[in-house]
């Protein structure tokens with residue numbers, strides 16, 4: 001009998017933790033509550049390019065050069081520890097009109113909620129010390145979130161940002177430049193959010209892919225905007241929808 005007790009406790013523990021860790025109200029709820037953004041519905045030809053895990057001295061600098069060349073704005077989800085190592089890259093991002101956002105300090109996965117909040121604040125302080133700018137956008141490590149995280153970060157004034165599910169380039173796996181290019185060009189639509197990585201490893205393929213993606217999407221008529229620009233656009237569209245609805249009301 002005794003030998004069943006430990007497995008039973010383990011099973012109960014695992015399910016208890018599972019339940020607590022993965023409770024998730026679902027995309028529709030979070031989207032309507034404005035707590036998480038994946039992408040927006042719009043007919044305007046806009047795209048948000050996002051970069052995680054940097055800044056990296058070499059790759060982020062090369063990406064900034066390309067963005068400048070093509071008059072594109074992007075959003076960088078910065079790892080605080082990397083920002084400390086490369087303050088001049090962070091300052092350049094800011095000065096060139098890109099959006100600075102938070103991707104924790106250590107980039108450790110599955111940290112406790114109090115630790116997460118502490119790391120977000122530490123990264124914010126680092127970014128603020130370099131630029132004088134306070135960021136409010138947060139992307140969780142590996143995109144992992146649950147109710148507890150969403151509630152806690154919302155309470156601290158952060159907006160959680162994901163990406164368009166069909167535009168996770170998986171560039172960190174180094175799938176080949178042409179594959180990344182084709183993937184983005186085939187998938188990109190109005191209001192989408194693309195996920196790239198500028199740090200955390202060798203990002204030569206990301207840089208080379210961007211060299212082809214940027215001019216091509218530009219040729220197709222797209223403008224590259226930041227996540228905050230996109231959120232403002234979403235708000236404007238919603239207000240417009242509400243106005244239209246009011247006009248349509250029967251008398």
Ligand SMILES: [Zn+2]
Nearest residue numbers: 052053141142
């Ligand atoms: Zn990351």
